[in-house]
Structure formats: C-alpha cells, structure tokens
Amino acid sequence: MAVAGAEPRAPWASRAEDSRGRLYPEPGADARSAFRRDADRIIHSSAFRRLAYKTQVFSYHEGDHYRTRLTHTLEVVQVARSIARALGLDEDLSEALALAHDLGHPPFAHAGERVLDACMRAYGGFDHNAQSLRVVTRLENRYPDFDGLNLSWEVHEGIVKHNGPQQAPLPHAIEVHAERQDLWLWSWPSAEAQVAAIADDIAYDVHDLDDGLRADLFGIDELKDLPLVGAIIAGIEERWPGLDRSRFIHELGRRMITALIADVVGEAHRRISAAGPSSADDIRRLGRPMVGFSAGTAEAERAIKSFLFPRMYRHPRVVRTMEAAGDVVRELFERYMADTDALPPEWRASVEGRTEAARARRIADFLAGQTDRYALAEHARLFDRAAELR
Template sequence: MASPGADPLGLAPWASRPSTSHGRRYPETGIDIRNAFQRDRDRIIHSAAFRRLEYKTQVFVNHEGDLFRNRLTHSLEVAQIARTIARSMGFNEDLTEAIALGHDLGHTPFGHAGQDALDACMHNYGGFEHNLQSLRVVDVLETRYADFDGLNLTFETREGLIKRCSPERAKRLGEVGLRFLNGTQPALEAQLTNIADSIAYNSHDIDDGLRAGLLELEQLREVEWIDALTRAALKKHPTLKDRRLVHQIVRDLIADQVHDLIHSTEQRIAELAPDSADAVRQLKKPLIGFSDDMQTRHHALKRYLHEHLYRHYRVHRMTIKAHQVVTALFDAFMNDPALLPTSFRNDATERARQRGPRGQARVVADYIAGMTDRFAIAEHDRLFQAGFGC
C-alpha cells in the first residue's frame, strides 16, 4: 500500500512515466491493458530483428560453440542487470527493459568487426553506426503494422537506443536527436541501460574468454581487481576451483559494479535533485555513473580485455574474415543490385533514383546489417563459391 502522497507506481520523481511520455511518431488509439512502455517492450520482443539476435556474434561466431554469448543472450543479461538497478532506485522498469532489449537490434553480423567493416564500406555514403541502425530498425525497417512503418515506439524508448551521434546525423533525427546538438542528456532509464551494457559485456566476455581458453584465470589476475575478487572468493571457499570459481568471480564483479553505480548515482541525484524526467534531460552531465575509483577499475579491465581477448589471434582471425565477408557482399550488391532479393532490389532501385549511390548504399547496408552470422557466410558462399546454389 502506497503511503499518502507517494507515487502509485512506486516511481521516484525523476523517473519516466507513461502518462507524461513525449508520445509516438504516429498517434494510436484503442484500449490496452499495458502501458506505453510495456507495449514498446512487447513490440521489440515480437520483432524479426530481435529474433535474429540469437544468431549474431557477441565475441565468438555462432558456430564456435553453443554456450558462448550471442547478441540475444547479451541483451537479456543487460535487461536483467538494468531492471534490477531500476527497481531498486525507483526508475521505470518497463522502459528500462524495453531499451535494454532493443539496444542491439541494429547490430551487424560478426559483432564489432562486422560494424567496423560496414562503416568502412559506407564511408562515402553517410557511414554506419549500429545504435543509429537500431533506431532505423524500429522506425522504418520492421514491417509488422498496417498503419505505419517500423514499430512506432515511444520517444523515451527511441532516445534510449542511441548512445552517440554526430551533429550532422542528429539534425536528421528530429526531437530524438536534439540532445546531441544542445549537449543535454537522455532520461535516467536510457543512461542506466548504457552502463548496464558495459557491465554485462565486460563481465560476461571474461566468462566466455575463459571458457574458450583465450584467457587463463592466473593470467587474468594481473588485473588488480580480478586478483582481489579471486582472493576473496578463495578465502571464503578455499576448495573452490574451475568453473565454480569463475562463476563466483563474475558474479562478484557484477555485484561490485552494481553497488557502486547505485551509491554513486544516489549521491548525484541527491545533490542535483531533479523533479522530473524532463529536468534530468536538461542537465549537461549524466546522473548515472560509477565512482572515480570504480571508473578507474572499469577502464583497467577494459584495457586488459582489449589487449588479451579482443586482440587475441583467434579473435583477430575472425575479425579479418568478417571484414572480408562484409566487404565482398557490399561491393557485390553495389556493383550489381540485381543480386539482391527482390524487395531489397526494388528498394535499392527506388532509393538510387531518389538519392543516387548514397540511397542505394543505405539499402545495401540495411540488408547486410540484418543478416545473422551464418546467413552472411551462406550468402557469401552462394555468390563467390564455385557451386551453383542460389
């Protein structure tokens, strides 16, 4: 039972509320037992782009093993971490979950290697960035509804899908791009999901790296934070070893970050005392963040992973192959749009008529970005191998 004057939803004053949403791009009518942010979450879950995340790389290509994270399991883990923090701090849990589940919808096959390759291919045509592509997916590319293109999500969910954006691109995004032009912030739920994303991929990439044999725990203990967590785990459980020890360390790693994030954020909120979600948006710096000490530890861990995991020769081999596959597909479809499936070929022809090569390139990028790892490999084989499969 809520106390007199308390928010009936249990939300803090600075949390986002469906009742004060900035709305959808296309007005909708009708009665629904769900609030606007719950509907956003459900639309994302039922989208084709969300299902494809199951077969898109996090670090390891899909065929390398059944237990490694993919973009779908990563999105679920981000949602779990973000929802836990949102609930504990009185933020809007439904909105947080919608943003977390949708934040990677625009990711290419082959993880960041695929994005880098597609961005290089699109250099002369406006570039490619997977956060902006996520917005493009929910605004344009999904085709589930008779009345509009995309999923017609609320402004609040859409703003949470974009982490970064150049001023030039932001000018074309309307209201959702204004913060990149005037230096203000998104709602707390968007800020939270951004950091929950980092917590999830750093912590779980360690787990996958150890499982794959690309990292060794003794080697990883060169990181002071990991060494401290390992010593604490072994002090409490002296016989703990192998996977159980790794799982304990990863859990404690996440817990350290979550607790620090909550404490540091509470201090910032208490200092600035915003009285609404829109008041949060007017701030020049984010409210959600680690303490200075945790930020230092976080960066040290990221540097270690970049050096010893993401640049590992086995990962680098995958990166090179991913660049070759994505680049070859892009060049083939740009040189001969007739190679595209009918719907994309028609779109490419129309966009080329309207905007020239830049328009055609965007359709080609949409097609490639929507591929799963295995579909991209199969499409590459169909185009470039000696057989005659189509």
C-alpha cells in the same frame, strides 16, 4: 484498470502517462503502460529474433556456450531492471532500451560494423546505434498504418543517446530522423536510458571475462592484479579453497555483477542528492550523467577493458576469425553495389531507380540485418569459394 509493472517512485523517473507520445498516435489498448508495450513490440520484432545468430565476440562455430548478441542483450536487460528498480525508475523503459540497444548491429560483431562503416564512408557512414533507430522507425514492417514499431519518444531518445548527447556531424540515420522528431539531441537522456547504457558496460565486461576464461584465452591468475577483480578472486579463494574452475568462473561473474550494480546505485544516489532533480527533464538538463560508476570503480572498469582489448578482442584466434568475417561483409557489399540482381527480389525492388547513395543505404540495411550464418550462406551463393572463419 491497473497497469502491469512496477510503478516508478523517484520524482525524476520517467512516467509512461507523461510520455511525449509516438510518431503515430495510438489508443491505449490494454492494461500495459506505453513503455511496457514498447518492450513487448521489440521482443516480437524480427530484428530482435535475429540477434540469436549474431556474434558477440566468438562466432557461432566456436561453440554453443559463448554469448551471442541475443544472450548479451538479455543479460543487459537483467542488469538494467535491477538498477532501475533500486533507483525507483521505470523498469519497463529501461528494459525496452536494453532490448533495443543492439538491434542495428550487423553480423560478425564490431568487425562487421567497422567494415560496413568503411564501405559506407562515401555515403554517410554506418553506426550501429543509429541503425537501431532506423530499425525501429523504418525497417520493421509489421503494422498496417506505419513503418517501424512506433515506439514512444522516450525509447527513440534513449536509443539515439546510448552514448550521451549527440553532436554534429550526426550519423546518417539520426540526421534523417531529426527532420521528423525532435529528440533533444543536445541533452543527456532519461535516467532510465542512462541505466540501460551502464548495464551494457557491466554486462559485457563481466561476460567477456567469463567467455575469455572459458575459451582459455587467459587464466584466472592473470586477473589477480586487476582492481576489483583481484579482490573478488581473493574472496572466493578464501571461502572455497580448491573450488573447481567452472564454478569459480561463475562465482567471479556473479560477484562482479553484484559489486558493479551496488556501486552504480550508490553513486547515482550521491549524484542525485547533490544535484536535487525533481523531474525527468531535470535529469536531461543537468549537463552531466546522473547514472555511472564511482571514480574508483570507473578506474577499475577501465582496467578491465584495457586487459580485455589485447588479451581477448585482439587475440590472434579472435582477430583471424573477425578478419575473415570482415572480408565476407566487404565482398557482399561490393557485389550488391555492382550487381543489384544479386539481391533477393524484395530488396532488389527496393533499390530500383534510387540514387547511388540511397542504393548503398538500402544495401547497408540488408547487410546489417543479416545474421552470421545468413551472411555466410549469401557469400557461398554469390562466390565460388566458401568463406572460412576457423
């Protein structure tokens, strides 16, 4: 029976039929490849659905048109599949990794993560990439025979190595999982995983500029000195003088995505041609990434991030909201730790009789799984004052 999805063509691509398998062996039940089944399982998970109500940069009260964790994830998927297809890789594996990469993010974006990490400092810390692994291996409870989603080795590997090889000290969730499964933590991940990681960079660079412009945190003229961005702006102005602002912003994002994808594809071909890998494991053993930006585009991409940091991520409007949101996460953690009766019944039962560290980890699981609006509802339930994020 034919397997759905585009077949990988490159010799160094991952192939589902050669997967290192799952923690719990399962029969091949249908026409889907193992990696296609992985992507589908993630899409149907509770953690994936909750991304719709988790902040990317702007909290949900700011408006309906800004990105959420879910819409960001879908944009990463689109970019990842485009790059994987151009490089002859397994699109389904890149999609699965793009779908999973933010499953462990707590509410309120990186502010929530920073606060939760600080709360967990005495208990092994908190890292959203490691938490994504914990979600798919332990916290999703959908199947009769095992906890987690029982995804392929290659998906677990790519989640763990979203930012490259892992070195000691390992995040708690990865250290614990390493006792069950050898994920070659010392190596770079598959080319498909590298594609998902660079797609994440492309998506959030472009959509954060888009959201920042639409939120009037900065203007188009302020972007003209940025490498790559400035040239694209000049091209739009030349072709469509007087184009209305909304269409201009959309065209800027569209052209940026096209340019960044083309650069990654061209650079990957150059690196692969020089290295000469002949298998997926050759990619892992090379000791350096095979998928990335060219030197010039990497410099331009760093300039975009350097612009966005003070003008968007540290903008007083964003900082004010995220500081208030961080207080919500901190106060909830402290309340749950001091009084486990404040937890919902099913979570209360899961911490009974545990050590302090184990109790803290379960509370972190509960908090990390909350959406922005659920966290605010919990805060309103447990405290006399309502949290104000405006």
